[in-house]
Amino acid sequence: MKIYNIALIGFGGVNRALAELIAIKNPLWERDLGFRLNIVAVSDLHLGSVISPNGLDAKTLVEANFAKGGFGRLSGGNAEADNEAIIKTAPADIVVEATFTNPMDGEPAVSHCRWALNSGKHVVTTNKGPVAIAARELKALAKANSVHFEYEGSVMSGTPVIRMAEKTLAGAEVKGFEGILNGTSNFVLGRMEEGLDFASAVAEAQALGYAEADPTADVEGFDVRLKVVILANELLGANLKPEDVSCNGISKLSPSDIQAAAKTGRRWKLVGSAVRNADGTITGSVAPKQLALGHPLTGVNGATNAVSLNTELLGPVTMSGPGAGRVETAYALLSDIVAIHNAQSANFAKEAA
Amino acid sequence: MKIYNIALIGFGGVNRALAELIAIKNPLWERDLGFRLNIVAVSDLHLGSVISPNGLDAKTLVEANFAKGGFGRLSGGNAEADNEAIIKTAPADIVVEATFTNPMDGEPAVSHCRWALNSGKHVVTTNKGPVAIAARELKALAKANSVHFEYEGSVMSGTPVIRMAEKTLAGAEVKGFEGILNGTSNFVLGRMEEGLDFASAVAEAQALGYAEADPTADVEGFDVRLKVVILANELLGANLKPEDVSCNGISKLSPSDIQAAAKTGRRWKLVGSAVRNADGTITGSVAPKQLALGHPLTGVNGATNAVSLNTELLGPVTMSGPGAGRVETAYALLSDIVAIHNAQSANFAKEAA
Numbered sequence: 001m002k003i004y005n006i007a008l009i010g011f012g013g014v015n016r017a018l019a020e021l022i023a024i025k026n027p028l029w030e031r032d033l034g035f036r037l038n039i040v041a042v043s044d045l046h047l048g049s050v051i052s053p054n055g056l057d058a059k060t061l062v063e064a065n066f067a068k069g070g071f072g073r074l075s076g077g078n079a080e081a082d083n084e085a086i087i088k089t090a091p092a093d094i095v096v097e098a099t100f101t102n103p104m105d106g107e108p109a110v111s112h113c114r115w116a117l118n119s120g121k122h123v124v125t126t127n128k129g130p131v132a133i134a135a136r137e138l139k140a141l142a143k144a145n146s147v148h149f150e151y152e153g154s155v156m157s158g159t160p161v162i163r164m165a166e167k168t169l170a171g172a173e174v175k176g177f178e179g180i181l182n183g184t185s186n187f188v189l190g191r192m193e194e195g196l197d198f199a200s201a202v203a204e205a206q207a208l209g210y211a212e213a214d215p216t217a218d219v220e221g222f223d224v225r226l227k228v229v230i231l232a233n234e235l236l237g238a239n240l241k242p243e244d245v246s247c248n249g250i251s252k253l254s255p256s257d258i259q260a261a262a263k264t265g266r267r268w269k270l271v272g273s274a275v276r277n278a279d280g281t282i283t284g285s286v287a288p289k290q291l292a293l294g295h296p297l298t299g300v301n302g303a304t305n306a307v308s309l310n311t312e313l314l315g316p317v318t319m320s321g322p323g324a325g326r327v328e329t330a331y332a333l334l335s336d337i338v339a340i341h342n343a344q345s346a347n348f349a350k351e352a353a
Numbered sequence: 354m355k356i357y358n359i360a361l362i363g364f365g366g367v368n369r370a371l372a373e374l375i376a377i378k379n380p381l382w383e384r385d386l387g388f389r390l391n392i393v394a395v396s397d398l399h400l401g402s403v404i405s406p407n408g409l410d411a412k413t414l415v416e417a418n419f420a421k422g423g424f425g426r427l428s429g430g431n432a433e434a435d436n437e438a439i440i441k442t443a444p445a446d447i448v449v450e451a452t453f454t455n456p457m458d459g460e461p462a463v464s465h466c467r468w469a470l471n472s473g474k475h476v477v478t479t480n481k482g483p484v485a486i487a488a489r490e491l492k493a494l495a496k497a498n499s500v501h502f503e504y505e506g507s508v509m510s511g512t513p514v515i516r517m518a519e520k521t522l523a524g525a526e527v528k529g530f531e532g533i534l535n536g537t538s539n540f541v542l543g544r545m546e547e548g549l550d551f552a553s554a555v556a557e558a559q560a561l562g563y564a565e566a567d568p569t570a571d572v573e574g575f576d577v578r579l580k581v582v583i584l585a586n587e588l589l590g591a592n593l594k595p596e597d598v599s600c601n602g603i604s605k606l607s608p609s610d611i612q613a614a615a616k617t618g619r620r621w622k623l624v625g626s627a628v629r630n631a632d633g634t635i636t637g638s639v640a641p642k643q644l645a646l647g648h649p650l651t652g653v654n655g656a657t658n659a660v661s662l663n664t665e666l667l668g669p670v671t672m673s674g675p676g677a678g679r680v681e682t683a684y685a686l687l688s689d690i691v692a693i694h695n696a697q698s699a700n701f702a703k704e705a706a
Contacts (some may be wrong), residue, residue, distance in 0.1 A: 021666075033524055158667045160521035167520040171378075171386055172684060229693035243500045296673060299652020313374075313684040314511045314675055320649060321670035329665040331525060338523045346699055 002035040004337065007092035009083055009112050010099035011044035012061035014126055016062060017330035023058035023166045035341050043081045050077040051090050087115040094331055097125035103226055106133035117141040117149065124336035126153030126329050132226040132242060135233055148340045153332025155181065155227045156305045159321030160335055165309060167233050173312035174235050176275035181227040183303030183323040184211045184218035185250050185270045190301055192251035192258045198251060210303055220249035224272040228284045232274035238282035245284035255289055267298050355388040357690060360445035362436055362465055363452040364397035367479055369415060370683035376411035384657030388694050389557045394443035396434045403430040406444050414465040440468040450478035450688055456579055459486035470494040470502065477689035478681050485595060488586055506685025508534065508580045509658045512674030513688055518588050518662060525590050526665035529628035534580040536656030536676040537564045537571035538603050538623045543654055545611045551604060563656060573602035574639035577625040581637045585627035591635035598637035606641055619643045620651050
């Protein structure tokens with residue numbers, strides 16, 4: 001049985017949910033997946049940082065109600081976060097990057113990933129920024145250091161659409177995709193179908209915790225644009241940057257637009273898509289579209305996300321599931337660690353042979 | 354670059370579509386997947402059988418309009434089918450089983466699989482019979498002979514739901530599933546929503562080639578029952594036989610049932626499902642159910658199939674795609690061969706190390 005020592009960078013909702021899972025699921029994972037996870041370091045801008053080579057008790061970590069700088073009171077702790085030192089010096093096999101997404105240059109998460117990979121540590125992340133902006137560089141860096149860079153949770157949280165396409169559709173010839181990739185905007189559109197105006201629907205999403213205080217990234221399509229870049233680069237072999245993808249949100253749709261569509265059996269959806277053109281180039285876009293009954297994305301309701309892959313041999317193949325959520329996103333990190341474990345086990349068998 | 358020699362057992366729509374793909378796609382597969390396929394034998398009850406150790410030209414095989422017993426006129430051919438001899442003696446790496454499904458004992462396909470596995474040949478099949486009735490035995494036989502038994506196409510044709518669950522959802526804790534697993538019955542229900550009575554909707558499905566002359570297996574749920582057995586055994590570790598799964602079809606639904614549901618935003622669907630009970634046992638069933646708006650299967654229209662996996666950490670994760678079709682089902686065979694190739698490549702690397 002294998003133990004992976006992990007360092008958590010950021011201790012907000014997602015990494016806290018991962019620690020909660022570790023506190024209760026390690027025996028199950030040991031039995032079913034062949035490994036346990038051991039938290040040897042945590043760093044968080046608010047709480048500070050801590051290194052504990054023998055491992056921190058996950059339950060204590062989750063249940064202690066740390067105040068600002070609270071990690072400073074732990075053995076091996078520091079009231080200040082020092083991400084660089086933690087990433088470079090903690091005795092971790094895997095760095096779990098779950099800090100905030102910066103859509104402009106991906107920092108500081110891109111640096112976090114670079115430091116980890118250059119230190120010979122695997123990286124798993126749910127952070128769209130470094131994947132949308134620097135996946136090609138970081139994948140090359142991982143390869144050069146014989147470690148893995150995995151990021152299933154950067155799109156659709158734990159719904160494994162990236163790995164599904166890569167592990168199960170080889171030879172089906174993916175030609176493009178369309179997706180509902182932002183739960184907040186899809187929720188807002190659903191409430192507008194039920195009669196609310198845009199502002200009221202956004203206010204309700206905020207009250208329910210779906211939308212942030214500034215809902216711009218969700219409703220203007222900027223969040224979806226990063227996900228289109230990630231999926232186009234990953235599934236279609238593109239090399240898009242966010243500014244290459246045209247981007248229109250839903251804020252200009254009126255209740256009468258929505259209701260006019262409904263009268264003809266159609267629904268407005270915010271669709272992120274990419275397609276391979278005849279000349280081999282890839283075009284990505286984010287735009288509201290009227291989808292007819294029978295389109296694979298028309299029935300996707302509420303905060304659910306979905307991606308429909310258009311394939312040569314199968315036509316559309318669609319996966320839907322959660323697109324957000326603490327535990328759901330923490331599962332993405334687990335699924336990345338499973339992928340690393342399976343690849344490591346194969347390597348180990350190879351070396352032993 | 355690897356060449357896999359394959360023997361086609363049955364030369365109906367599916368294996369003929371595979372031969373059509375081989376005729377045009379081998380160069381693409383060589384580049385993208387790392388192998389070519391070479392047809393070294395074919396056996397078909399109507400056409401006879403042929404063995405050609407250097408390989409048959411796929412294009413010729415597809416385009417020649419063979420009459421009954423027509424393989425007898427080929428070099429190495431025989432006007433009679435001799436499946437046993439072909440399977441045991443053809444110089445094939447992989448036996449591609451695509452004969453008719455026998456829902457009672459799975460024969461003769463179960464014997465075809467046994468002969469192939471005992472001869473040290475991999476088996477890929479789209480045939481529900483041997484998988485629903487003998488998967489456990491055949492998997493053990495494959496393991497004992499160090500070969501693979503793969504059957505993605507036994508459920509949802511080429512839509513890779515089995516491999517998706519196994520390769521991408523480890524640790525998500527699948528607790529059960531619900532599926533729309535028969536396109537004909539789903540098409541019939543859709544037409545009944547539009548006002549047709551059951552008999553007229555079935556007649557239309559027959560006219561369009563969706564339903565067979567005897568539609569019993571589709572509309573009474575027997576086809577779905579085999580798929581429930583396959584998925585329950587595969588994804589939930591059950592050991593169900595078809596007779597363990599309760600089975601009710603859609604023939605007793607009236608247009609007024611359908612329309613009463615529609616008035617409350619619900620839709621009748623023929624749902625195949627299985628669930629892990631508190632005591633660890635698995636219960637499978639096939640039954641028409643009224644699904645509410647928002648259920649992941651409610652929007653599945655026409656001949657599309659879908660499976661929604663209920664998971665502990667992600668909630669429902671749903672995959673939809675084609676459930677039938679010649680090329681779509683042939684793709685399932687290709688995806689099985691990709692899986693074998695990837696496993697063989699890993700083994701080869703291990704042995705070379």
